[in-house]
Amino acid sequence: MKTILYVHGMGGGGDSRIPNHLKTLLDPYGVRVIVRTYDFDPPVGHAQLASWVEEVKPDLVIGESLGAIQALRIQGVPHLFVSPSLGAPAMLVKYAPLARWALGRWYLHHRYPVKAGDRQALKFTYPVMMRYLGHWEAAKAAIGPDGFYYAFFGKNDHYMRSGVVSVALWEQLFGKSYTVYDGTHFMEEEFVESLLVPKILQVLSLQK
Numbered sequence: 660m661k662t663i664l665y666v667h668g669m670g671g672g673g674d675s676r677i678p679n680h681l682k683t684l685l686d687p688y689g690v691r692v693i694v695r696t697y698d699f700d701p702p703v704g705h706a707q708l709a710s711w712v713e714e715v716k717p718d719l720v721i722g723e724s725l726g727a728i729q730a731l732r733i734q735g736v737p738h739l740f741v742s743p744s745l746g747a748p749a750m751l752v753k754y755a756p757l758a759r760w761a762l763g764r765w766y767l768h769h770r771y772p773v774k775a776g777d778r779q780a781l782k783f784t785y786p787v788m789m790r791y792l793g794h795w796e797a798a799k800a801a802i803g804p805d806g807f808y809y810a811f812f813g814k815n816d817h818y819m820r821s822g823v824v825s826v827a828l829w830e831q832l833f834g835k836s837y838t839v840y841d842g843t844h845f846m847e848e849e850f851v852e853s854l855l856v857p858k859i860l861q862v863l864s865l866q867k
Contacts, residue, residue, distance in 0.1 A: 660689050660690070660691060661688075661689065661690045661691070661718045661719070661863050661865065662690070662691050662693060662715050662716065662717045662718055662719075663681070663685070663690060663691070663692045663693065663717060663718070663719045663720070663721055663859070664693050664694075664708075664711060664712065664715060664717035664719075664720050664721070664733070665677075665678035665681070665692055665693065665694040665720075665721045665723070666697075666708065666720065666721065666722045666723065666726035666727070666729050666730040666733075667694060667696070667697075667723055667724075667726050667779070668723045668724025668725045668726045668742075668744070669699070669724060669725040669726075669744075669747070669771065669779065669781065670771060670772075670773040670774070670778055670779055670781055671696075671723065671724075671726070671778065671779060672694075672695075672696035672776065672777045672778035672779050673694055673695055673696045673777035674776045674777045674778070675694060675723075675778075676845075677723060677741065677845075677846060677851060677855075678692050678694035678721075678723075679692075679694070680848055680851055681851065681855070681856070681859075684851070684852060684856050685856065685859065688860065688865050689865075690859070690863065690865065693711070693715050693717070695707075695711060696777055696778065696779050697729070697779065698779070698782075699779050699780060699781050699782045699787065700782055700787045700790065701728075701729075701787075701790045701791055701793070701794035702790065702794075704729055705729060705732055705794075705797075708729055708732075708733065709733075712733055717733075717736055718736065718737075718863060719736060719737050719738075719739065719859065719862055719863060720733050720736050720737070720738050720739075721738075721739045721740070721741065721859075722738065722739075722740050722741070722743060723740070723741040723742060724741070724742050724743070724744045724747075724844065725744045725747045727740045727743035727744060727745065727810075728744075728745070728747070728748060728791075728794055728795060728798045729794075729798075731798035731799075731801055731802060732797055732798050732801045733801075734801055734803060734806075737806070737807035737808075737862050738806065738807060738808045738809070739809050739810070739811075739855070739858060739859065739862065740808070740809070740810040740811065741810075741811050741846050741855065742811070742812060742813060742816060742818075742824055742844045742845070742846065743810050743812075743824070743829065744818060744823050744824050745795075745824075745825060745828045745829060745832075746821075746822040746823045746824065746825045746828060747791075747823045748791035748792060748794055748795035749792075749795070749822075750821065750822070750823050751788045751791040752788060752789060752791055752792050754767065754788065755785050755788035755789050756785070758783045758784050758785045758787075758788055759785050764783050764784070767781075767783040768781065768783060771783075799832070802832065807862065808832075808833045808836055809836045809837065809838075809858065809862075810829055810833070810836065810837040810838075811837065811838050811839075811840060811846065811850070811854060811855065811858075812824065812826055812829075812837055812838070812839045812840070813839075813840055813841075813842040813843045813844055813845075813846065813850075814839050814840065814841050814842065815841070815842060815843050816843060816844040817843070817844060818844050824844065826839070838854060840854055
């Protein structure tokens with residue numbers, strides 16, 4: 660059996676849509692998908708993910724949105740990414756001063772609401788948000804010259820306008836190793852089935 664560790668995005672969690680859809684689609688191939696809710700504070704989340712890597716020994720890591728930064732810090736396995744938000748750490752650091760004030764924290768939580776369920780609690784505090792700068796530096800330092808990195812970007816991703824999602828930044832780090840699909844930041848199920856699953860099977864060298 661092959662194992663995928665799926666690293667969800669900001670405010671995602673154990674009941675996130677994409678990894679749970681993947682569980683259904685990949686079960687016939689003998690592939691299990693592990694997705695767990697990790698902490699929004701970067702060093703705490705990194706420690707949790709490192710322990711899960713030791714536990715489940717994944718054959719592939721998939722990072723979604725802000726989870727791409729945590730996924731990059733996991734070494735020794737191939738990587739796939741869904742809407743990697745490589746510009747998000749800089750944006751969080753930019754907005755960190757707002758979190759010094761109650762009104763600013765209210766604004767951030769209002770702008771980025773979290774759905775009910777098994778979801779990541781967003782700790783919009785100045786210290787936590789500032790730690791994303793070091794988190795990004797650690798992620799870049801973990802990129803290996805022999806690693807496998809491939810991404811999927813939605814053509815209609817609204818986070819591209821702010822630079823949170825940047826194909827240009829991806830190209831600087833990884834070249835042309837990506838596909839642009841005709842969808843949004845939140846990869847629609849048709850593209851999960853037609854693009855993501857075939858790429859997973861290719862990376863894992865599996866056929867039904």
